[in-house]
Amino acid sequence: xxxxxxxxxxxxxxxxxxxxxxxxxxxxxxxxxxxxxxxxxxxxxxxxxxxxxxxxxxxxxxxxxxxxxxxxxxxxxxxxxxxxxxxxxxxxxxxxxxxxxxxxxxxxxxxxxxxxxxxxxxxxxxxxxxxxxxxxxxxxxxxxxxxxxxxxxxxxxxxxxxxxxxxxxxxxxxxxxxxxxxxxxxxxxxxxxxxxxxxxxxxx
Amino acid sequence: xxxxxxxxxxxxxxxxxxxxxxxxxxxxxxxxxxxxxxxxxxxxxxxxxxxxxxxxxxxxxxxxxxxxxxxxxxxxxxxxxxxxxxxxxxxxxxxxxxxxxxxxxxxxxxxxxxxxxxxxxxxxxxxxxxxxxxxxxxxxxxxxxxxxxxxxxxxxxxxxxxxxxxxxxxxxxxx
Ligand SMILES: [Zn+2]
Numbered sequence: 001x002x003x004x005x006x007x008x009x010x011x012x013x014x015x016x017x018x019x020x021x022x023x024x025x026x027x028x029x030x031x032x033x034x035x036x037x038x039x040x041x042x043x044x045x046x047x048x049x050x051x052x053x054x055x056x057x058x059x060x061x062x063x064x065x066x067x068x069x070x071x072x073x074x075x076x077x078x079x080x081x082x083x084x085x086x087x088x089x090x091x092x093x094x095x096x097x098x099x100x101x102x103x104x105x106x107x108x109x110x111x112x113x114x115x116x117x118x119x120x121x122x123x124x125x126x127x128x129x130x131x132x133x134x135x136x137x138x139x140x141x142x143x144x145x146x147x148x149x150x151x152x153x154x155x156x157x158x159x160x161x162x163x164x165x166x167x168x169x170x171x172x173x174x175x176x177x178x179x180x181x182x183x184x185x186x187x188x189x190x191x192x193x194x195x196x197x198x199x200x201x202x203x204x
Numbered sequence: 205x206x207x208x209x210x211x212x213x214x215x216x217x218x219x220x221x222x223x224x225x226x227x228x229x230x231x232x233x234x235x236x237x238x239x240x241x242x243x244x245x246x247x248x249x250x251x252x253x254x255x256x257x258x259x260x261x262x263x264x265x266x267x268x269x270x271x272x273x274x275x276x277x278x279x280x281x282x283x284x285x286x287x288x289x290x291x292x293x294x295x296x297x298x299x300x301x302x303x304x305x306x307x308x309x310x311x312x313x314x315x316x317x318x319x320x321x322x323x324x325x326x327x328x329x330x331x332x333x334x335x336x337x338x339x340x341x342x343x344x345x346x347x348x349x350x351x352x353x354x355x356x357x358x359x360x361x362x363x364x365x366x367x368x369x370x371x372x373x374x375x376x377x378x379x
Pocket of ligand 1: 011012013014015016028029030031032033
């Protein structure tokens with residue numbers, strides 16, 4: 001049984017559990033947030049943000065995130081070559097962490113959201129608990145991908161020694177931070193309660 | 205059924221999060237006034253502050269990224285700490301201050317944008333990447349920043365949103 005079936009909903013801001021009128025629309029008496037049985041337009045908004053993130057993902061990986069100019073020579077780094085550099089210079093534990101944060105997490109996060117959206121739209125009632133857990137993990141780990149942006153910002157701030165060496169952020173950094181921010185918003189817009197709907201024909 | 209926390213019994217005092225958030229606010233201030241990292245290359249020194257990371261993005265013509273870095277490393281943490289403290293103090297001393305409910309409902313939305321821990325990982329990576337070409341020195345602000353991460357994590361986990369809503373109650377109704 002879902003809370004929805006007995007006309008109950010909890011406010012997503014303050015957690016107050018209350019009876020909703022038949023229209024399913026009211027304001028939370030405690031914090032004033034508009035209340036719905038489910039977040040409005042959750043699927044449409046999540047799709048739009050996710051598609052935008054997928055589009056930004058290409059330039060994020062193809063364009064350099066930074067360029068090192070040293071003694072007149074310049075060398076550009078993409079997200080991937082930055083990870084390879086960390087591995088090549090002996091620091092593999094850190095390389096592994098950065099590989100997970102900046103390569104695996106964005107990719108898996110987009111795939112996970114895609115999977116969640118499609119299964120909800122197909123009204124699938126399989127693996128509900130696992131899908132709900134997947135959503136929570138996705139929501140939690142996404143922010144770690146921002147690490148590359150901080151690295152670029154710190155390097156650009158530190159290495160600014162005129163003719164000796166300069167590090168400049170590249171266009172890939174803008175696209176990459178767009179991917180991180182768009183997927184964060186996409187995850188926030190997805191309503192995990194949708195996973196538990198459409199079960200009338202199933203076990204109830 | 206899905207394992208989410210619906211209701212938690214309100215327990216635990218407000219003094220602990222108040223003390224922790226006050227400490228965190230002081231640490232954030234300290235993290236911003238001293239040098240954060242110093243780099244020595246070819247006999248020249250380059251000192252950067254915490255704000256310097258955002259500034260470097262701005263100077264490179266990337267205003268959007270400057271905003272992202274500033275928001276996630278300084279502004280969102282500062283807003284979250286001050287608004288949490290404001291709400292905590294208002295509830296603790298039973299003062300009806302303006303905007304308490306609005307702020308309390310915004311704190312949850314701010315939290316994902318506080319990326320102090322992610323920034324720290326960025327510092328480690330920057331250390332390794334520059335280790336081969338230059339000498340790096342840590343500044344006092346970096347230590348304040350590391351303390352801030354620990355205190356902030358403790359503060360936000362002792363901040364019980366449901367307890368605060370429960371204590372605020374429903375306007376017009378006695379609780
Ligand atoms: Zn509410």
